[in-house]
Amino acid sequence: MEEPLRPRVAVINQKGGVGKTTTAVNLAAFLADLGYRTLLVDADAQANSTISFGIDANSLKETFYDFLVSVTPLERIIRHTMINNLDIVPSNDNLYAADLDLSQLDVYNHFDILHNRLNDSGRDYDFTVIDSPPHLGPLTINIMRAADGLIVPLKADFLALQGLAILIKTFRRIKRAIHPRLCLLGILITMYSASQNICRDVVNNVEKNFEGLVYENKIPMNVTVAESPSFSLPVMLHGPKSAGALKYKDFTLEFLRKVYGALENA
Template sequence: MALVLAVVNQKGGVGKTTTAVNLAASLAAREHRALLVDLDPQGNATSGVGIARDQGDRTTVYHALLGEADARSAVLPTEVPNMFLLPSSADLVGAELELVSMEERESRLREALDGVRDAYDYVLIDCPPSLGLLTINALVAADRVLVPLQCEYYALEGLGSLLRTIDLVKGSLKPELEMEGVVLTMFDARNNLARQVMKDVQKNLRGLVYETVIPRNVRLSEAPSHGRPAILYDIESKGAQSYLQLAEELVQRHRSAAVQLKHA
C-alpha cells in the first residue's frame, strides 16, 4: 500500500508545488508508481504536468472529495511513465464551504484515497497555501508530512503554526500522523544569507531536514510553463538532478526504516 505524503506549507512561493510535481516525477522515474493529488484550487500541479486544469465535465479531486465520483475514475496518466494525476478543479475554491456541513468533513479525502492507494507506491498531495479544511483533509489522509522551506530570512516564519496544526490533527483526528521532514528549496550557495538560513534550519530542526537541498535553478523555474516536470524538460539541469537525488533519499529512508522494523 502506498506511502501518502502531504506536501504542506501555508506560505506561498516556497517551492511547494514544484516539490510535489518533481518529487512525484522523480519517484516515477525510479520505477515507483506515483500518484500526484492536486488539492490546490490554483491547479498549478495539474498544469505543471501538461494537463489543462478545467476541461468541461472531467471528473476531478473535487468530485472525489464530495463523494460525487470514485477517485479511481478521476485519475489521469501523465507524460512520465508510472506517474499519475488526480487533477484539481476551479470548483475547489468553494469546496471548504461545501465541506463544512458534511459528516466526517475532515476525512473526505482519506475516504476517497482509500480506494486507490493500493495501486501506487507513493501518493503525494499538493496542498493549498493555507491551513484550512482542504489542508486538514490532506493531513488526515496522509501518513507523513513533507514541508518545503525556502532558504530566505523568513524561512521559519509560520512554521510554528504549521507544526501546531499537525499536532492538533495528531491529537484529535490522526494519531499516527508523523513528520516526514523538511526540504530546503531555492538555495543559492553564493548567497551568505541562504547559507546562514540553511545552518539555522538544520540546527533548529535537527533530524528532520533532508540532506538533499534544492537549488535555485532557471530550468526548474521554466519547466512548469512548458507543462513538464524538470526531468522531462531538462534532466541534466541541477534542479532535475536534485529532485532525483531527493527521491532516492526518500526511498532509502523508508527502506532503512522497514529493515529496522523487521529486525526490531
C-alpha cells in the same frame, strides 16, 4: 504476510511560493521513473500541478473536487501522464468551494473525508503524493489526516521560520488530536543559493532547531526547474542534466531511504 506499505505523502506548507508544487511534481515524476506506481493528487484550486503536465484545467468536467465532495469514482478523474507509472488527479478552481463544502457534508467526521475517499478508491499505487494549497483550513486538515507523512518545503528567506513554527504546531496538534501516526518526513530546503548570507543563516537556524529533519539534499535556485512547467514537463524530462533535476533526483533517493523506516516506526 503483512500488507506492503503504500505511503501517502503530502507536500505541505501554508505559505505560497515555497516550492510545494515543484516538489510534488518532481518527486512524483522521479518516483514513477524509478518504477513505483505513483499518483499525484493536485489538491490546490490554483491547479499548478495539473497545468505543469499540460492539462487544460478549465476544460475539465470532473476533478479532485468531485472525487472529494460528490463521490465521483477516481477512475473517471485520473489522467495518465507522459511518464509511465505516473497518474494525476487534476484540479481546477472549483476546488475553492471545498473548505465550505467539507464543513457542510453530512458525515460523521469532517476531517476523515479525504482519508476515507482514498481508502475506498480501490486503487493501490505504491506512492500517493499530494500537492497542498497555501493555507490551513478544512481541506489541509483533511490532507494531513489522509497522509502517512508530510514533506515541508522551505524557501530559505527571512520570514520562513515564522511560518515553519506555525506549521509544526499544527502538525503536533493534528498528531495529538486526530492522527497519532502522522509522521514528519522532513523539511526540504528549496530555491537555495549558497552565495546568499540570508539563505545560509536560515538553513543553519532550521538545522539547529529541527535536528535530523532537514534533507541533506537542498534544491538550488535553478532556471531549468522554474521553466519546466511552461514546457508542460517535469524537470526530469525538460532538463535531465540540469542542477535542479539532479538534486530532485538525489532528494527522491534520500526520501526513499528514510520513508519506509520512518512510517513503520511511527
